[in-house]
Each structure stands twice: as structure tokens, then as C-alpha cells.
Amino acid sequence: MDDIANSFISKIKLEIEDIKYLLQIKRKYNLDFDDAYQYVVAEKYNLTIISFDSDFDRTELKRKTPREVIESEENR
Numbered sequence: 001m002d003d004i005a006n007s008f009i010s011k012i013k014l015e016i017e018d019i020k021y022l023l024q025i026k027r028k029y030n031l032d033f034d035d036a037y038q039y040v041v042a043e044k045y046n047l048t049i050i051s052f053d054s055d056f057d058r059t060e061l062k063r064k065t066p067r068e069v070i071e072s073e074e075n076r
Helices: 002-008 016-029 033-044 054-058 066-074
Strands: none
Touching: 016 033, 033 054
């Protein structure tokens, strides 16, 4: 099972120089640290945030719910 998971999962991290920006995003959107981290990663790597957490709705990137992603895949 580990071999299958490892073929689909990539680790993404922020560099130490990204932390100052993360703190700015945390304050700007009133996010907790974990949400701000996810936001900065998504912005840096041009990713879509997929979450049930409505806190992302008040950000520039917004979010997609898991249902929205599933429905968009079904309509392909």
C-alpha cells in the first residue's frame, strides 16, 4: 500500500523565507497558522485549495469543496 500512496503523493513545503509572508497572510485574512500555511503553499505552487473550511472563502484564492471537485470530475 505504501508504494501506491507514494506514487500519488508529493511533499510540498515552504522555505524559511516564506514564513514572513505566511504571517502577513495570517493577519490579512485572519487565518490560523495552519490555514495560512496552506494558503501560501497553494499560492506559491499555483494549487487549488480543496477544503470544507469556509475561512478560505474570505481570501483571494477562495476554495473548492470536495463535492465541487467530484462534480466537476463527473462532468468531464
